[in-house]
Amino acid sequence: MKKNWTYYTILIGLMIFSSCSNNDDSNRNNDIIIGKWRTIEIYESNVAVEILACTSEFYTEFKSNNTVSGFRVTPNTFPDPCNQEFFNTGVTWENLGNSIYKFDVINVEGDENIKKIYKDGENLVEESLDGVYKKVYEPY
Numbered sequence: 001m002k003k004n005w006t007y008y009t010i011l012i013g014l015m016i017f018s019s020c021s022n023n024d025d026s027n028r029n030n031d032i033i034i035g036k037w038r039t040i041e042i043y044e045s046n047v048a049v050e051i052l053a054c055t056s057e058f059y060t061e062f063k064s065n066n067t068v069s070g071f072r073v074t075p076n077t078f079p080d081p082c083n084q085e086f087f088n089t090g091v092t093w094e095n096l097g098n099s100i101y102k103f104d105v106i107n108v109e110g111d112e113n114i115k116k117i118y119k120d121g122e123n124l125v126e127e128s129l130d131g132v133y134k135k136v137y138e139p140y
Contacts, residue, residue: 031095032119033062036071037137040123045132059140066092068103100129 038059042049060070068091090106096114103113116127124137 031062031064033093033095033101033117033124034064036061036140037124038140039135040138041136043134060137062093066094068093
């Protein structure tokens with residue numbers, strides 16, 4: 001009987017350890033910021049700031065490989081000075097937990113930016129930690 005008890009204990013232990021894996025790719029793919037987003041509102045010190053024509057036509061993509069890129073849609077009314085089609089910002093992102101994200105410019109030391117990012121309905125909200133700057137994105 002004692003031999004069976006030892007066997008079952010080992011079997012249960014193996015089942016517990018094999019089911020508890022830390023799958024970073026799965027967690028990363030479910031991150032709330034992943035996707036394409038368009039800026040719809042900007043605030044400074046809780047006061048709405050006008051969104052420039054160029055800004056309203058650009059979209060930001062937070063990718064599952066922790067990079068950021070962007071693109072624009074070219075409507076007939078798009079202003080000529082904003083003629084950039086696609087850009088790779090050279091920025092990486094990292095989820096630090098508790099809705100806090102770190103953004104780094106690749107190959108530029110000391111240029112990291114920490115922001116709070118959370119969902120408000122379908123929209124994504126990005127705030128500076130001091131609460132002065134806020135940007136609201138809608139899904140694209």
